[in-house]
Amino acid sequence: MSLESQIIPLIQKGFKEIFDHEVSLEELALQPTRKEFEGSFTFVMFPYLKVTKMAPEAAGTKLGEYLISKSELITAFNVVKGFLNLSVNENSWIDIFRELYTNTNLGQLPTNGQKVLVEYSSPNTNKPLHLGHLRNNFLGYSVAEILKANGYKVIKANLVNDRGIHICKSMVAYLHYGKGETPTSSGLKGDHLAGKYYVIFDKEYKKQISQLIGEGQSEEEAKKNAPLLLEAQEMLRKWEANDAEIVSLWKQMNEWVYEGFDATYTKMGVDFDKFYYESDTYLLGKDIVEEGLEKGVFFKKDNNSTWVDLSAEGLDEKLVLRGDGTSVYITQDMGTCDLKFNDFGFDKSIYVVGNEQDYHFDVLFKIMKKLGRPYGDGLYHLSYGMVDLPTGKMKSREGTVVDADDLMQEMIDTAETHTKELGKIEGFSEEEAKNLYEILGMGALKYFLLKVDPKKRMLFNPKESIEFQGNTGPFIQYSHARIASILRKADQIGVDYQKGFENLSKLEAVERDLIITLNDYEKKIKQAAEDFSPATIAQYLFEVAKEYNRFYAECSIFNEADQEVLAFRVALSSLTAKTIKSGMKLLGISVPDRM
RNA sequence: GGUCUUGUAGCUCAACUGGAUAGAGCAACUGCCUUCUAAGCAGUAGGUUUCAGGUUCGAGUCCUGACAGGAUCACCA
Numbered sequence: 021m022s023l024e025s026q027i028i029p030l031i032q033k034g035f036k037e038i039f040d041h042e043v044s045l046e047e048l049a050l051q052p053t054r055k056e057f058e059g060s061f062t063f064v065m066f067p068y069l070k071v072t073k074m075a076p077e078a079a080g081t082k083l084g085e086y087l088i089s090k091s092e093l094i095t096a097f098n099v100v101k102g103f104l105n106l107s108v109n110e111n112s113w114i115d116i117f118r119e120l121y122t123n124t125n126l127g128q129l130p131t132n133g134q135k136v137l138v139e140y141s142s143p144n145t146n147k148p149l150h151l152g153h154l155r156n157n158f159l160g161y162s163v164a165e166i167l168k169a170n171g172y173k174v175i176k177a178n179l180v181n182d183r184g185i186h187i188c189k190s191m192v193a194y195l196h197y198g199k200g201e202t203p204t205s206s207g208l209k210g211d212h213l214a215g216k217y218y219v220i221f222d223k224e225y226k227k228q229i230s231q232l233i234g235e236g237q238s239e240e241e242a243k244k245n246a247p248l249l250l251e252a253q254e255m256l257r258k259w260e261a262n263d264a265e266i267v268s269l270w271k272q273m274n275e276w277v278y279e280g281f282d283a284t285y286t287k288m289g290v291d292f293d294k295f296y297y298e299s300d301t302y303l304l305g306k307d308i309v310e311e312g313l314e315k316g317v318f319f320k321k322d323n324n325s326t327w328v329d330l331s332a333e334g335l336d337e338k339l340v341l342r343g344d345g346t347s348v349y350i351t352q353d354m355g356t357c358d359l360k361f362n363d364f365g366f367d368k369s370i371y372v373v374g375n376e377q378d379y380h381f382d383v384l385f386k387i388m389k390k391l392g393r394p395y396g397d398g399l400y401h402l403s404y405g406m407v408d409l410p411t412g413k414m415k416s417r418e419g420t421v422v423d424a425d426d427l428m429q430e431m432i433d434t435a436e437t438h439t440k441e442l443g444k445i446e447g448f449s450e451e452e453a454k455n456l457y458e459i460l461g462m463g464a465l466k467y468f469l470l471k472v473d474p475k476k477r478m479l480f481n482p483k484e485s486i487e488f489q490g491n492t493g494p495f496i497q498y499s500h501a502r503i504a505s506i507l508r509k510a511d512q513i514g515v516d517y518q519k520g521f522e523n524l525s526k527l528e529a530v531e532r533d534l535i536i537t538l539n540d541y542e543k544k545i546k547q548a549a550e551d552f553s554p555a556t557i558a559q560y561l562f563e564v565a566k567e568y569n570r571f572y573a574e575c576s577i578f579n580e581a582d583q584e585v586l587a588f589r590v591a592l593s594s595l596t597a598k599t600i601k602s603g604m605k606l607l608g609i610s611v612p613d614r615m
Numbered sequence: 616g617g618u619c620u621u622g623u624a625g626c627u628c629a630a631c632u633g634g635a636u637a638g639a640g641c642a643a644c645u646g647c648c649u650u651c652u653a654a655g656c657a658g659u660a661g662g663u664u665u666c667a668g669g670u671u672c673g674a675g676u677c678c679u680g681a682c683a684g685g686a687u688c689a690c691c692a
Contacts, residue, residue, distance in 0.1 A: 054635065064634060066672055076672085102672080103635060144692090184692065298692095325690060334618085342690045349692050378619065379687055405621090406685080413685095442654065460654090472628060475620090477685070479627070488654055490640040491628080498654050506651055540631095547631080559629065562639080573647095573656040593651095615654075 023112060024050050026093060031063060034086045041071045058098055059105030060536065066102045076102030110527055117535045118520065121595050127541065127602035132171040137364055138164045139177045140372035145277045146190040147215035149284055149424040150414060151407050151480060155469045158608060159404055160372040161290040162470055162554035165606045170549040175364055178292040179356065182274055183259065183299040188252040190214045191269055193221035203276050209283065210276025224248055287428055289462065289608055296356065302347065304355025309341045317390045330386055338383050353384050361395050368398040370552065375403040402552050405477030422482060431486060432461035438488055444615060456612055460494050463609045467493030470607050471558040491562050496600060497611050499565040503597040504613035506577060510590045517590040524588050530571040534592060537567045541599050554607055561603045568596045
């Protein structure tokens with residue numbers, strides 16, 4: 021039982037006995053006492069000015085005295101303005117530590133019987149992944165891990181956008197300029213090969229446009245009439261008509277791309293339980309349009325197109341099916357929504373998609389609710405901000421992107437250089453060293469992208485963004501390695517730190533602070549799931565690591581004369597390492613035992 | 616133009632969802648390796664939280680307006 025849940029009922033009783041006033045347990049909240057004041061928990065008196073009918077200082081003092089007299093737990097209090105700061109019996113903290121230390125399910129809450137589907141990544145198959153996708157993938161993977169830790173059954177899904185005009189563009193360019201090139205013959209990863217022709221398409225397309233403009237067409241006309249574009253559109257029609265030649269080329273190019281993606285996903289350390297392909301799903305949703313018409317949720321306009329009116333919900337009218345009966349984006353999304361539910365029967369379905377699609381998902385979810393879907397309230401758009409470069413927005417077509425594969429490799433290379441500079445690889449085999457560089461490089465990158473609130477746009481400066489000191493992945497990894505080193509030594513000299521510490525009666529201030537921080541882990545896991553925010557975990561782990569390093573600098577472990585204290589400090593270190601390892605796993609980051 | 620969103624130290628980000636003197640990290644400066652890993656620790660300096668009003672015991676946080684960025688408003692995806 022947490023200390024808060026022991027103190028709050030006491031406060032409730034206090035209000036009744038001292039002030040003759042009933043308060044509910046829910047409205048009573050404690051907050052951690054700020055560092056500059058004495059105490060561990062703070063109760064704010066201001067909201068109860070009318071109830072206590074006395075100055076907040078006086079009321080706080082009365083309540084404080086009451087708590088001390090009624091409970092062993094509270095050992096001291098002070099009142100600053102209207103803030104009642106409570107100090108807690110030192111043994112309680114040792115009890116808390118013991119509870120955490122013996123918990124075999126650290127970082128894993130009991131199952132809640134709910135199923136959640138997390139869709140993330142969802143790449144286009146006409147180009148390789150870039151920095152923006154890294155944020156998406158790391159976020160999606162981490163949120164899935166966080167939900168698992170909260171007791172959900174999680175299904176990770178990837179809806180691959182493998183068809184459409186953009187793929188046809190790559191294909192058209194490949195036919196014209198590819199000369200039968202393959203990943204093997206070119207030495208390019210398959211996704212990069214496809215991306216190369218996507219860029220070529222854009223270049224040649226622009227040439228044609230300016231030529232047409234030179235021949236007297238307006239820019240708008242030229243954009244529509246450029247032969248390459250017409251060719252791509254024709255190719256899309258053929259694809260939809262299942263033209264054997266086109267389909268075979270399409271399959272070939274997609275296969276190359278998937279090989280490339282596989283390699284990238286492996287490097288990223290992300291995975292999926294279920295792949296959906298838009299080539300399978302793009303025709304879905306038309307029956308839902310029928311259903312919507314029958315239910316009176318949708319209506320037809322004169323030209324036979326189908327619409328939904330969301331003006332009552334503060335949005336606009338929105339097209340759901342074209343006049344010629346063909347689908348738009350949202351048509352298939354309605355269909356896919358049902359498909360996922362039929363496949364898995366989820367309680368929640370999370371879409372990890374950039375905030376440029378806020379409006380789209382707003383519309384989609386409102387429609388599904390209007391249609392009376394039982395899962396309607398479980399739909400959630402995890403909308404994340406774009407990653408900007410100092411030079412502005414990234415554009416695939418113009419090649420101004422930070423490529424995911426390149427960036428990951430750079431990170432790993434930088435980690436190698438940095439580690440060698442510090443002379444920290446003595447005794448490492450070549451393989452161990454390579455492994456370490458990868459762990460550190462990827463840790464730095466993932467932590468960098470996950471430590472900021474997903475909702476906010478963020479700036480990535482390739483030259484300056486990635487550090488290895490301060491609030492970074494490697495700093496936390498370093499803290500873990502330090503502890504691992506201590507545990508090796510403890511085992512080597514035979515310290516018994518798997519015990520109850522019954523004789524321990526006194527804690528240093530840093531030790532107590534560290535326990536308090538470690539005790540927050542479960543709370544943070546819950547909060548991270550509520551907010552769908554890995555940043556909560558990242559910020560927390562930084563706190564843990566900082567707190568530990570302070571302890572490490574202030575308290576000597578193996579020079580401690582008192583064997584009980586010595587063993588306790590090893591145990592405290594061990595718990596810290598477990599917490600760091602567990603938390604970093606939620607971010608998809610590994611921690612080394614030596615670095 | 617309508618809607619949504621963001622604005623916090625020179626830079627990158629926090630602030631327990633309305634609580635105390637707004638905190639970290641980089642960058643700058645000062646100390647600390649003969650002792651468990653200095654990718655560390657301790658310290659100095661850096662702020663009118665874009666601006667103007669309002670709500671209340673109390674506002675970076677909520678409301679209104681202005682200014683500045685961004686997204687979106689297709690029979691595109």
